[in-house]
Amino acid sequence: MARAAPILAVSKPSPLPLIAPSSRPRAGSLHLHRRRLLPLSPSSSCSTSTSASSSSSSPVLLRDDELDHQEEPPPASEADSRPRRIALFVEPSPFAYVSGYKNRFQNFIKYLREMGDEVIVITTHEGVPDEFHGAKLIGSWSFPCPWYQKVPLSLALSPRIIGEVARFKPDIIHASSPGIMVFGALIIAKLLCVPLVMSYHTHVPM
Structure with a gap:
């Protein structure tokens, strides 16, 4: 005669007790509905210390009593319209160098000055005046491109150039070059912790 298989009884798990949340925050706690993320300062993006860089790049949460002492940032329209260096x-x-490239950048410098921006121009040394529409011009020693003699090249990385740019304290560096000057601008931007934009307008035939 076959034996009946044993029946296992499974008990239903009891629900976990619910804890009612406190209606009052503990002392020193954060009000999440009023927290504010502070903007990072420009220098925090180019810190020389790894630990300082990691701590400055994290959002900062403020308590209610600290929010009252924080100044509101200026409107975006005002911040974007201020004169730049x-x-x-x-x-x-x-x-x-006679070309459309010449016309473009002469007008570019002129319009920047008309809008009130401070401009310093670093370019190859031949035929460079001292100033143009109030912008200071600095000639950097250059040499002719080996396979295209009409285009002079310059790295623009001498101590004199670095010192001139450092004293000018630019808000931004704009580099435009089909040659090697862009590398000098990149290194100086890294040294001075200044944002860099680059544009390319000239095709050099090989």
């Missing part, structure tokens, strides 16, 4: 690295020189 622009260091312009241009190769070849828009004052010696």
